[in-house]
Amino acid sequence: MAYKILWYSIPSLLDTSSGAAIRCRLMLSKLQERGIEVKILTASVADDPKGFKETYDQMKSVMLRQLSEAKAAEPDKEKAARLVPNDYVKFHINNMEYCMVLTDNLDTDDITAAEQNRIYSHFIGMLESFQPDVVMGYSGDLFSVALRREAQARGFQVVYALCNGSHLSYSFSDCDMVFTTSKATQKLYKDKANIDVETVGNFIDPRMALANKEDRNPYYVTLINPIPAKGIAIFIKLILAYYARHPDSKQQFLIVKSRGNFANIMHNLHDANGALLLGGTSEAGNNEAAREMEILQALPMIDLAEHTRNISEVYALTKVLVAPSLWHESWGRVATEATLNGIPVLATDNGGLPEAMGGAGVGGLVLPIPKSCEKDFYCLPTDEEIAPWVDALEQLLEEDWSERCQQAAEINSIDKSVDRLYNILLPYLKKGSAHKKPFGPNSAYHNVPFLAEHARQVKESFLKAQAEAQHNGGVPDFKTAAEGGDSNAGGGALGGDTALQSTVQSTVQPTVVAPQAPSAATKLQVQRPQSTHGRGQNNKKKNKKRR
Helix, strand or coil, X not given: CCCEEEEECCEXXXXXXXXXXXXXXXXXXXXXXXXXXXXXXXXXXXXXXXXXXXXXHHHHHHHHHHHXXXXXXXXXXXXXXXXXXXXXXXEEECCEEEEEECCCCCEHHHCCHHHHHHHHHHHHHHHHHCXXXXXXXXXXXXXXXXXXXXXXXXXXXXXXXXXXXXXXXXXXXXXXXXXXXXXXXXXXXHHHHCCCCEECCCCCCHHHHCCCHHXXXXXXXXXXXXXXXXXXXXXXXXXXXXXXXXXXXXXXXEXXXXXXXXXXXXXXXXXXXXXXXXXXXXXXXXXXXXXXXXHHHHCCCEEEECCCCCCHHHHHCEEEEEECXXXXXXXXXXXXXXHHCCCCEEEECCCCHHHHCCXXXXXXXXXXXXXXXXXXXXXXXXXXXXXXXXXXXXXXHHCCCHHHHHHXXXXXXXXXXXXXXXXXXXXXXXXXXXXXXXXXXCCCCCCHHHHHHHHHHHHHHHHHHHXXXXXXXXXXXXXXXXXXXXXXXHHHHHCCCCCCCCCCCHHHHHHCCCCCCCCCCCCCCEECCCCCCCCCHHHHHHCCCEC
C-alpha cells in the first residue's frame, strides 16, 4: 500500500517568483517518485503576481471556455443559464493532482472570508476522499492553523515545511513535525524559540538550472532579485567601488528583476549620511520603463533583465554570482544553482547561504554583512566596508573555480536531500496510516452530532458508488460535497453557488506552467542604454534581443 501526502498551502506552488514554491514542488515530485501518492491543494495567489499572473489568466480562460461549452451542450435553457464557473481547477503535473481554488486577487492578503470558506471545504473534502497519511505544507496564518488543527483532530499527521526564518513567534503546536533546509535555520529556531526542527537540505533539479554548453558565454557579474533585503545596496556599492579601482574595466554587471519596483528601490538608496545615490526625484515621473532607462544611463556598467522562468538563461551569461542577502536566508537557491553551472558565488555569511554553496570557500567566498546595512537595508556600505568585497570579486574573476564548484554540487546533491526527507517522514507516514480517522468522530470545528451525521452520509455515498462501480466493472467515481457530491455533506455545509463540475484534464494541461527543460530558443531580455561607452560589446555575439 502506497503512503499518501496531501500538500496544503494558500500560495500556489506554480509561482515562479517564489523559491519556496519551486523547491517544494520539486520535493513533492521526488517523493512521488519514491512511491508516495501526492495531491496538492492551494489557492491562486502568489508572493509576486509577476511569477504567476500568466498561469492565473490561463486558468480563468480555461474555466470560461468550459462554461461556454457546457452551456452550449445543455438543452435546457433555464438550467444552462444557472450554470456558473467552478471556483477551482484540477490538473496534473508530473503525475501529481493539483486542486487550485480560484480567488479574485493574486495577493494572499486580499483573500476574502468567502474564499477561505471554499478553501476549507476543499480541504475537508480531500481529507475524507483522499485520506492522506500526512498533511504537509506551509502558511503561518491563523486560517491555515484552523485547517491543520482539523487534520490533527481527525488523526492525520501534520508536517510543516519551514522555508525561512520569519516564524520565530509561531510555536508550531498544530504540527507533529517541522523540517527545514539548512542547519543554520535549524539552529536559529532552536536558539531563538527553543523549537526543534529537522533539516533535510534543499531540492534543486539540475536540469532546470543548467545552461546548455553551447549557450555559455560567462561575462556578467550577476545579482538576482534586486530588493533591499537581498542586498541591492551592497551590490550597487560593489559596482561603484570596483570601477573606482578599475576605471578602464569593461566588466558589465547584470541585475535580474524578480520582486518589487526596481526604480523605486534605486531612488531610495543612500549613503551613511543620508545623501541619495541618484539625487532627487526622477524626471520620468511614474513611467517605470523610462525611470529604469534613466537609471541605466546614469550607471552604464549595469544591464537590467526582466524576470524569467528559464533561469538557465541567466547562468549562461554569468561569470560570478553575487548573493549579498541581508536577512536570514534559509538556503539561498541561486547560490546552489550557480555552483551547478560552475559559477562561483560571492555572498554574505547569512543563514544558509554558506551551506548553499557547499560551505565557505568551496563554491565561493562569504563575507560578513557591512555594519551600515544591518539596520537600514537601503544604506550603501562605506568605502572601507566594501573594500573586502572588491578584493573577493577580483579573486573570483581571476581564479578557476570549476573544480570547487563541482565539489559543492556533489555536497548538495538532490538525491541526498530526498533520502534524508524520506527517512524523516517515514515514521509519520506509518503513524498517520494507522491512526487516521477521516470521518471523525473527533473534530476541532464541527460539533459531534453534525460530524456523525456527516460521516454517515459520506460513507453511504461511498458504498453506493463502490457498488455501482463493481456492478459496471469500473472504478468508483466518489466525490465529497466539496468536490461536487451531496450539498448537505462535508464542505457543503459552508454553502456556495452551484458550480459547473468539471476539471482541467490532460487535453488542456499545457496551459499550466509546468517545470520544463530550458529551451535554447528562449533568450534573456536584457535592457541597456543606447550608449555603453564600449562596455559589454563582446556580448553582442549572443544575438540577444534588447530594448
